[in-house]
Amino acid sequence: MIGGVSWPELARLAQAHLFLSGCAVLAAVLIGLPVAILAAHDRRVRAPLLGIISLLQTIPGLALLALFYPLLLFLARATGWPIPALGFLPALLALGIYALLPVVRNGVAAIQGIEPVLVEAAHGLGMSRWQRLRLVELPLGAPVILAGIRTAAVWTIGTATLATTIGQSSLGDLIFSGLQTEDWQRVLVGCVAAAALAILVDAMLALVETGIAGRSRRRLGAGLAILIAALAMTLAPVSDGRASTGRLVVIGAKNFSEQYILAQLIEERLRAAGYRTQRRDNLGSAIAYRALAAGDIGVYVDYAGTLWANVLRRTDTPDGDTMLKALAQELERRDKVRVLGPLGFENAYAFAMIRARAQALEITTLDDLARIAPRLRLGTDLEFLNRPEWQAVEEHYHPVFRAMRPYSPTFMYRALADGAVDVISAFSSDGRIVALDLVTLDDPRGALPRYDALLLLNGGAADDPRLVAALQPLIGAISIERMRGANWMVDRDENKRTPAQAAQWLSGEIDRTR
Amino acid sequence: MIDFAHVSKRYDGRPVLDDVSLSIAAGSFVALVGASGAGKTTLLKAVNRLIEVDQGMVAVNGRDVADQPAVRLRRQIGYVFQGVGLFPHMTVAQNIWLVPRLAGMAAAGRAQRVADLLAMVSLPEELAGRYPHQLSGGQAQRVGFARALAAGPSIMLMDEPFGALDPVTRGDVGPAYRALHDQMGLTSLLVTHDMAEALILADRVIVLGAGRILADMPPRALLRARGEPTINAMIDAARASAARLEALAREA
Numbered sequence: 001m002i003g004g005v006s007w008p009e010l011a012r013l014a015q016a017h018l019f020l021s022g023c024a025v026l027a028a029v030l031i032g033l034p035v036a037i038l039a040a041h042d043r044r045v046r047a048p049l050l051g052i053i054s055l056l057q058t059i060p061g062l063a064l065l066a067l068f069y070p071l072l073l074f075l076a077r078a079t080g081w082p083i084p085a086l087g088f089l090p091a092l093l094a095l096g097i098y099a100l101l102p103v104v105r106n107g108v109a110a111i112q113g114i115e116p117v118l119v120e121a122a123h124g125l126g127m128s129r130w131q132r133l134r135l136v137e138l139p140l141g142a143p144v145i146l147a148g149i150r151t152a153a154v155w156t157i158g159t160a161t162l163a164t165t166i167g168q169s170s171l172g173d174l175i176f177s178g179l180q181t182e183d184w185q186r187v188l189v190g191c192v193a194a195a196a197l198a199i200l201v202d203a204m205l206a207l208v209e210t211g212i213a214g215r216s217r218r219r220l221g222a223g224l225a226i227l228i229a230a231l232a233m234t235l236a237p238v239s240d241g242r243a244s245t246g247r248l249v250v251i252g253a254k255n256f257s258e259q260y261i262l263a264q265l266i267e268e269r270l271r272a273a274g275y276r277t278q279r280r281d282n283l284g285s286a287i288a289y290r291a292l293a294a295g296d297i298g299v300y301v302d303y304a305g306t307l308w309a310n311v312l313r314r315t316d317t318p319d320g321d322t323m324l325k326a327l328a329q330e331l332e333r334r335d336k337v338r339v340l341g342p343l344g345f346e347n348a349y350a351f352a353m354i355r356a357r358a359q360a361l362e363i364t365t366l367d368d369l370a371r372i373a374p375r376l377r378l379g380t381d382l383e384f385l386n387r388p389e390w391q392a393v394e395e396h397y398h399p400v401f402r403a404m405r406p407y408s409p410t411f412m413y414r415a416l417a418d419g420a421v422d423v424i425s426a427f428s429s430d431g432r433i434v435a436l437d438l439v440t441l442d443d444p445r446g447a448l449p450r451y452d453a454l455l456l457l458n459g460g461a462a463d464d465p466r467l468v469a470a471l472q473p474l475i476g477a478i479s480i481e482r483m484r485g486a487n488w489m490v491d492r493d494e495n496k497r498t499p500a501q502a503a504q505w506l507s508g509e510i511d512r513t514r
Numbered sequence: 515m516i517d518f519a520h521v522s523k524r525y526d527g528r529p530v531l532d533d534v535s536l537s538i539a540a541g542s543f544v545a546l547v548g549a550s551g552a553g554k555t556t557l558l559k560a561v562n563r564l565i566e567v568d569q570g571m572v573a574v575n576g577r578d579v580a581d582q583p584a585v586r587l588r589r590q591i592g593y594v595f596q597g598v599g600l601f602p603h604m605t606v607a608q609n610i611w612l613v614p615r616l617a618g619m620a621a622a623g624r625a626q627r628v629a630d631l632l633a634m635v636s637l638p639e640e641l642a643g644r645y646p647h648q649l650s651g652g653q654a655q656r657v658g659f660a661r662a663l664a665a666g667p668s669i670m671l672m673d674e675p676f677g678a679l680d681p682v683t684r685g686d687v688g689p690a691y692r693a694l695h696d697q698m699g700l701t702s703l704l705v706t707h708d709m710a711e712a713l714i715l716a717d718r719v720i721v722l723g724a725g726r727i728l729a730d731m732p733p734r735a736l737l738r739a740r741g742e743p744t745i746n747a748m749i750d751a752a753r754a755s756a757a758r759l760e761a762l763a764r765e766a
Contacts, residue, residue: 116597117595117597117598117599118599118601118602120564120595120597120599121595121597121598121599121600121601122599123564123588124562124564124588124593124595124599125588125589125593125612125613125616125661126584126585126586126587126588126589126590126613126616126617127585127616128585128616131616135601135612136601139603140601140602140603215603
């Protein structure tokens with residue numbers, strides 16, 4: 001164990017990270033070098049080509065990765081080929097494009113930087129174009145070309161941490177999950193491991209570079225041998241002691257603690273039933289459902305209101321049971337997605353106050369709140385005031401607050417605790433509601449939509465009765481108190497637990513009461 | 515044998531060769547002299563198609579060079595220039611053997627051929643394994659000559675080959691090449707801005723100015739003739755420095 005990360009987990013992530021980065025750099029070199037050679041010799045190609053590649057470079061790495069998801073999804077639909085839109089392929093494409101710029105730019109500079117007298121000699125002695133390339137341009141340009149490959153390798157290893165967001169395992173798994181659960185040790189382990197990998201690879205490439213520059217076959221050979229050995233090692237399977245022969249089920253999770261805990265819980269249940277499992281954590285909110293519908297993941301947890309508004313694009317707010325029924329029918333019909341059932345708690349927007357203060361002001365409902373709102377200050381997360389939920393609250397209750405202040409979630413709770421605001425837009429399953437002794441206000445007019453946590457299966461998983469039976473015990477078994485408790489174990493600063501430990505606790509609670 | 519028939523070349527509208535016709539006999543040593551921009555290098559490079567002419571025809575051994583693949587043409591013609599252009603990542607031997615290698619000649623007897631070529635340019639055999647940065651300027655230019663001669667060309671094109679050498683080495687390498695020229699029966703075309711060098715080495719001196727031939731005669735005839743003021747000035751300058759040297763030598 002190091003920083004709460006087990007060695008096999010670290011080894012597995014480092015291996016996946018190195019394999020992805022290695023493939024991306026290799027692809028960039030295989031494509032970029034010929035392109036650079038072409039561009040170095042042809043002025044008409046050079047300017048537009050370098051322009052396009054520089055432009056691609058300005059797209060933020062995260063956006064580039066995210067853009068490949070819809071693009072590949074579209075390609076898969078248009079061609080009918082089984083192109084995976086999540087995981088390795090989009091990560092490889094995005095990182096490969098990213099690595100292209102230093103390879104091409106240095107390649108062009110290397111060939112253009114060859115001394116004019118040598119170019120004249122090459123022409124004057126009667127070298128063909130291919131001979132010029134093989135005998136003069138490549139050997140003399142090698143140090144500059146290699147410097148470009150080194151830059152590409154370091155960039156790629158750094159950027160590959162973002163591959164986590166599109167469901168490709170990398171050292172970014174540690175960084176992203178650590179960030180969400182505020183487990184800084186985990187973040188640090190991920191960062192240090194990625195940096196160490198980058199430094200090691202760079203050092204090996206430096207060895208190759210000095211080997212070429214100094215015409216030392218020994219250095220060149222040593223550097224290349226170590227790099228090739230490292231890449232070969234990434235192909236060897238790392239045993240994590242969980243080898244099993246059952247069917248593979250891919251479990252998705254969005255990027256917050258509750259999702260990690262629930263995904264872990266689902267994973268444990270499926271393993272116990274003999275399935276092989278794989279995780280796709282930190283999926284973007286919009287990507288997760290589409291990944292399920294496309295079959296890239298088999299099971300995950302989403303929330304009724306999110307599906308209603310974002311997937312079905314509905315703007316009305318029917319009562320809870322009507323919404324759940326309509327959701328189940330519509331998702332089944334449209335995407336063959338099965339709603340196995342609600343887990344038993346909601347992760348909804350809820351107005352929350354310190355219990356003592358709410359009692360002193362005699363506030364229990366949003367009606368009460370609206371009445372004395374002009375004396376109160378509202379704290380919200382960064383997006384709440386722009387969301388339809390807030391519009392609905394305004395329409396139904398017409399509250400006018402003395403002040404409204406948006407915060408990032410952590411600071412929003414702190415502001416409430418410190419008395420900087422009087423009421424906040426909390427999430428109902430947040431562990432801090434219990435920890436800070438908050439009350440959530442009732443919504444008698446039904447302005448806020450239901451956000452029941454629903455267990456969703458794609459068509460393939462839903463048709464497997466053994467799988468359904470393994471997950472069925474979770475339906476209706478997780479009360480709001482239990483979920484808050486589990487979330488708090490992970491989110492608190494002291495005596496912090498990992499999502500796996502929280503899931504284990506939750507699992508015990510479920511079994512205890514069955 | 516090299517023939518130029520009505521050859522013209524312009525750069526950005528400015529003529530550098532203006533309807534030049536000229537015939538160079540096999541076995542002759544011809545120097546092209548003139549101020550910079552006179553067109554001498556352009557004329558030289560038109561022979562192995564490093565420069566393509568706009569109008570007229572250049573023929574080598576009776577064949578229009580434009581009809582021959584440039585790469586093969588260049589391998590048949592020796593080329594030496596001021597920058598030398600030895601490849602820094604190749605040994606002396608690899609540099610010398612480059613043209614035979616480009617042409618796909620068998621490597622058998624390579625070491626002996628390289629040793630012979632080094633001997634031909636008066637360099638010791640042990641230089642074969644060295645890299646260019648380990649050579650002096652004079653040695654490097656001699657290797658340049660050996661490289662140009664390696665595939666056994668009958669024609670040698672030389673663009674200011676002694677320009678970057680110090681005067682002592684220069685006075686050494688020039689006559690050494692002239693001896694090779696005679697011994698191997700080469701046809702040599704030498705571009706130089708040094709009239710004295712042209713007069714001493716060549717059989718025939720062609721003076722160019724603004725893309726035209728101003729004079730074309732053997733060295734002795736050129737020294738006697740009085741013509742264009744520019745030619746007179748060039749010859750007078752060469753003579754004056756020789757005279758000053760001689761006067762100085764008498765005083766000593």
